[in-house]
Amino acid sequence: MDSIINLEEYFELTGSPESKLKRYQACLQEFDRLNYDDPFIRQIRNEVVILEKKLKLPLN
Numbered sequence: 001m002d003s004i005i006n007l008e009e010y011f012e013l014t015g016s017p018e019s020k021l022k023r024y025q026a027c028l029q030e031f032d033r034l035n036y037d038d039p040f041i042r043q044i045r046n047e048v049v050i051l052e053k054k055l056k057l058p059l060n
Contacts, residue, residue, distance in 0.1 A: 021051040 015023075024044050031041050 017051055017055055021048065021055065024048045024051070 024047060027044060028041070028048065031037070
């Protein structure tokens with residue numbers, strides 16, 4: 001699987017909530033495409049919900 005982030009993003013430890021949400025959503029789309037799920041993926045899904053509420057974006 002190709003990386004969904006580049007090195008600059010990887011080393012940027014203090015990303016904005018918007019960029020974090022975008023990365024998490026891209027990860028989840030790829031895992032959904034692969035029909036893969038585990039506790040870590042569920043944790044990412046929960047974090048997406050929290051970020052969406054924080055940013056007041058509609059849920060996908």
